[in-house]
Structure formats: C-alpha cells, structure tokens
Amino acid sequence: MDGNIFEKILGQDCLFVDRRAFDHAFEPTRLPHRGHEVESLVRNLVDALNGHIPSNMLLYGVPGSGKTVVTRFVLGQLLDKGEEMGQSVETYEINCRNVDTKYRVVQTIASKLGRRGDTPIPFTGWPTDRVLEELISRMDRAGGVHIIVLDEIDNLVSRAGDGLLYNLTSLNTSLRNSRCCIIGISNDLNFTQQLDPRVTSRLSQEDLVFHPYGAPEIQDILSERVNTGLREDVIEEGVLELCSALAAQEHGDARRALDLLRISVQKAEQRSQKTVDRRHVRLAQSQLEYDQVTPVLKTLPLHQKLLVLAIKLNEDNGMRNISTGETYRTYSDACMKISVEALTPRRISSLLNELDTLGIIMARNVSKGRGGRSKQVNSAIPKGVDAISIMGESEPLIAEAALGRYNLQSQL
Ligand SMILES: Nc1ncnc2c1ncn2[C@@H]1O[C@H](COP(=O)(O)OP(=O)(O)OP(=O)(O)O)[C@@H](O)[C@H]1O
Ligand SMILES: [Mg+2]
Structure with a gap:
C-alpha cells in the first residue's frame, strides 16, 4: 500500500x-428563544449577589427543550459576576441519573467543598447523617450562597424517594454562615405527585416551564450552530427547514435537530460531497431511527420479541389495526413452533402496553359495543428497519419461529 493509510x-x-x-x-453563548427563561432564572438568582437567598425553583420541559443548557449558561454568568463583585457564590450541578442516591448526592456536594487536610468522605460507608453534617459544616466554612442544581431530579425521587429533598430544602434552618438554594430540573411534569406536599411546597417556590420548540425556533438554533461549526455555504436550501420540521414532530427536541444536522453533514462528507442537501437529512433520519430502535428490539425479553414478531408477520401480510385476539393467535402459534409455553392473554395485554410505552408499537383501545373494549395494535418501527432479522440475530428462537408457516388472516 502506498503511503500512510490515514x-x-x-x-x-x-x-x-x-x-x-x-x-x-x-x-453556546447565545440561546435563541430562551430569553424569557434566562430572565426568570436571573431575576431569582440575582438575590445570591445581593446577599439574599434565591427561591428554590423547579424547571420543567420536554427533552431537548434547553433546560440544562439554559441553567448552565445562567450559572456560569452568575459565577463570573460573583467573582467580579467579590461575593461568594458556589454552584453544584448534579445529574441525578448518574448520582442517584441520597448519600452520593450529599457526598458529591460536600467533596466539592473539601479543602486540604479534610478527611475525605468515602463513596459509601459513612452514616448519611454524618455526611449531611459534614456538608453543613463545609458550607458554613465557605460562607456565601450555595446553589444546588439537581438535573433529571425525577430519577432521584423514583429511585431514592424524597428524603434527600426534604433534607436539602431544610438546610437553611441548620446553616449559620451561609445560605442554600435548590434548582430541580425534570422532564416529567407530574413528578411532584411522588413528593410529600411539604417538600413540594418548599421546592417549587417558583416553577418555570420550558415550552417545546416549534420548527421556526429550532431553525434559528440550528442556524447559530451552522455559523459556529460549519464552513460557509455547505448547507443547501431546505436542509435546515427539513431538520427542524422533523425535530419539531419529535416534541420539539433541539437535541434531535442538532443530531440530525451533524449526521447529515457526516453523510455528505463520507460521500466526498461538498454540500449537504435534503437527501443527506433523510439518510441521517433513517440512521437515527435505526440507532434508536435497534438496541430496544435486541434487548426485549423473549415473549415481547415474539409479540413483535406476531405483529410484524401480520403487517407483512397486509394487516393494519391488528386486534389483540389476532395478535394473540399468531403469538401462540409462534410459541408452539419453538416449543415455548404461551403466556395468558391477560399477561400479553400488559406486555403490549409495555411495548407501547417503549414506542415499539402503537396500541389503542377501541370500544366493541355493549361496553366491551378491545385493543388494536400497529407496529411503530420505522420502515427501513428489519425488526424480525434484528430480533433473530440476538435470539435464535425468534429466527426459528420466523421460519415457520403461519395461517394468517388477510385484510378484508
Ligand atoms: N435555545 C437554545 N439555543 C441553543 N442551543 C440549544 C437551545 N436549546 C437547546 N439547545 C441545545 O439542544 C440540546 C438539548 O438541550 P438541553 O440538553 O438543554 O435539553 P434539556 O431540556 O435539558 O433536555 P433533557 O430533558 O433531555 O435533559 C443541547 O445540545 C443544547 O445545546
Ligand atoms: Mg437536560
């Protein structure tokens, strides 16, 4: 081979x-269409610079609506201003998806306040109350205002309950020389229902809702990134519009739009093309869909895989809005072919609900007259994805079941 392969x-x-x-x-240094949210945070957090305690806040919004990026931006500016004014402000950003126990949250914050000579707080092992006491004494030693951001807070509450939030929202009664404020971020609007009402009222002194972006808003966000990240004139007409429209359909997710654009550019590069056009966006969209659904299909438990198989077989035979009865028939047939005992219809109905929650199928209830109800299902797997092969590769029994002959109903 001539020369270096790179x-x-x-x-x-x-x-x-x-x-x-x-x-x-x-x-990013500019956050289009989040001026109102930035301002609400600033109006509250400015108290930290005036030596007062900002209110605790809860920020809500669908995934990709800018909650994390806006909060980071505002806290960054707050730290700069605090330093300039000689005001002691400390901020802590905890992602509760990774740090999901009371102990770990308190340990993480307290460790950030550690100084040389302090006894290190181990990752586990101390009684939680001791870590909490250490946190309080370190906060007081540092003085000033401490702002604790609990991002994806719903994860913490569903795993560890609301005990920590109770402690954190009462810290100000124990602190002598410092003050503390909590900002919780969640994409689950109902998460406060899991909380003790006392915790809710302390935590959500101010609520801020991030509405989902519409297509024109996403387009502005993309334009900013194009200016920072791409060469001039590589984006052809209609590309940003298409990325934004597709992401707007996905509940207005700016993350999705940025991913689509990035992959579109990569697709053009891989083909040694000098500009990005709408075909690249379509390719990027299929890749994203494929990447999203494949790991889910691969890791489904056997009976859910068999159900997806049953639905796909019926769909490949021209059926739509497949009844639960029909799904069950094909599913039991598949079970028989691989000598696996079929689950009861009642159990299957709940597995269908789980598949619906995972976004693999769409199930809807239809009334059958005389108060009877039944479900109709359709697969929600993107067209380009060969679900049966993907499941078959990870589970030989599915490959075996897929080879059998089925007596399927066809569309009337
Ligand atoms: N107004 C905006 N301007 C520029 N970039 C934005 C804006 N809103 C969101 N983004 C970008 O979109 C992506 C998703 O935003 P972010 O992570 O803040 O969403 P989120 O609301 O925290 O979502 P999740 O609930 O999934 O955590 C990030 O890459 C972020 O930089
Ligand atoms: Mg976030």
Missing part, C-alpha cells in the same frame, strides 16, 4: 470548522 482521509475537505459545536456538551 493520508487519504486527512487530505479530504472537511465540512466542519469546529465539530465540537455539535457535541451534546457544547455550551
């Missing part, structure tokens, strides 16, 4: 100027 690729024109602009962790 040479050819290295020499290729790159459409990106700065790929990092499309990273999930990128922190």
